[in-house]
Amino acid sequence: MSKAPPLVVDVQDLTIRFGSFVAVNRISFSVKQGEIFGFLGANGAGKTTTIRMLCGLLIPNEGEAYISGISIHQDVQAIKTKVGYMSQHFTLYNDLTVAENLAFAADLRKLEETALEKRKKELFQFVDFTYPEKILVKNLPGGVKQQISLATAILHDPDIIFLDEPTAGVAPLVRAKFWKLINKLARAGKTVFVTTHYLDEAEQCDRIALMRDGEIIALDTPKKLKQKTFPEPLLEIEPPLGASRSWMDKLKVDPKIAVIQAYGRRYHVLVKNGKEWKKISRKLPRDYLLRKIQPSLEDVFIRQVEGDPA
């Protein structure tokens, strides 16, 4: 086996308070090189705040974090050269052209002009930007603005890329395209740290961390998260078309044996006691379909973040 990839983000007990409000509470995790690491959580969970601390834009009250081995308490400037950050908020200048925005970003990072021109070509190709570069940013459609935001964030070819809700509010097709870019970056060896509200996007991450009220309540690969959240088999019952509800409603099952929950026309059954459940399931009319299903991340999310659905 090859050597394990190095940890490029290593966080220990990171805490930040705004006044008496604890926005991020003793979180710890680490991210390996080349990973797509997803951050999931409801509004106000503390995702943005965490990213900002890791980029040196906020100073944590407690805890430690190493980015590429550099402590955030030690040399923020060095960290800033290693990371690219695409903010959740739109941070391009609307009254400047695409070229002017990139030129200014290059000047901020003291990139030489020839290097900029070369990098610009690469990036335009990478994000598939086909407009003239002399177009004012405010005249671009939303999805293209996001592409340019990404291009600006990775202009200096950073090893670690923080993307804070990069696909918020863009069309599904554009979202899919954007995720192709994220995958391409990861294949090129970049570490991508991404937050999102979309669960289908989270499925594409190597690992995800679920955040609630400033704490990480679960962290694993999507597959393992599902297994861990639903250790018991998950079944689905599909009554025949036109079947009345009453039959299922009459089926009172002890929650110690199985938890049954309506899911539209269908029912999800979380089996707790397999032996007892077998007995009950035999009573099911023949035209009722019973099958084993995989929980979606949404099931996981609901169960983890919003408490037990049963």
Added chain:
Amino acid sequence: MNQTIRGFIKKEFIQVFRDKRMLVLLFIAPIIQLTLFGYAISNEVRNIRLAVQFQPGDSMARHIEERALASGWFVPATGEGDPFVLVQSGRAEVVLVAPPKGLTTALRSGGGEIQVLLDATNMIRARGIEQYLQAIIWEVLAGEFPQQDLKPVLNINTRVLYNPAMKTSYFLVPGVMVVLMCLLTVIMTSMSIVREREIGTFETLVTAPVRNWEILLGKTLPFVILALVQVTLILIAAVLIFGLPMQSPLWKFYLAAFMFICTTVAIGTMISTMSRTQQQAMMGSFLFMFPGILLSGMMFPLENMPKAIMGIAYLNPLKYFLTLLRNILLKGGDDWVFWSNLGALALLAVVAMAFSFNRFKQTLN
């Protein structure tokens, strides 16, 4: 030059020059304001308020007054009394004082002097008034003494006074200049930095490995340059339109302007570190500028103010710049006044810069 700072200057200039309203505000508005201040009073040399003071029975002096009023250029001034007071209070623009024994008697007995007190706060108008009045005097006298050349015996002693209440143009130029420079530098600087915070681009700035001083210098230097361009425009306009005398060498003017701009830009930066929104920055700027203008000596002399207020005035950069400009543009000369006020400005600039540098943070807390 540092690439980051060069980048800032480029970016700010593009943004300013792309914004039509900003251009008007920067370069057209000041000239219009300056012109309006002066021209309203200076343009038409008519309705000149004239007072002629003479002994009863001095027919020649009365003749001159009647002739002047008949010309249509002059109107009688209201009030009587001390000619200086008449001019100072603005009730008369020109006062003609006949010799005590009467002009008629004086000329008959071989010579005399007419005193003319002239309000010359507005150069152009004052020159016009003087010429009209002289023409009328010589015309009347030539009618009375057709055979005699009176020029050698009559002395017209014109005393040029300015209006210390500063009601008119070129004495007003330093004041207008101070206010306009202050507006531009304080408001533009503070709003420009806060704007980056408000629209979120501040995050772009601080995500890059830039130093505090690079951001501060980058955000302020463009406005220092713009302000120097603007002050030049105002100066040219003042010289061309109002015949501003410009009594000192240019380097003195620019040294003073530069020092003042540094102070106000630093104050603008300071305000930006204390504001969250552009409105707050605007309010903060006015909160500084109102007392700044009131306590500059522009409108009322500071000497008459209570001690406590005088104390505050010593912290007022506008006061020093106004003194400097009056000295440089109108009077010329006094080295002590120049260097002491410049020194005071420099001190304020350093303090304001140190303060804003200290307060400025790259974090988003």
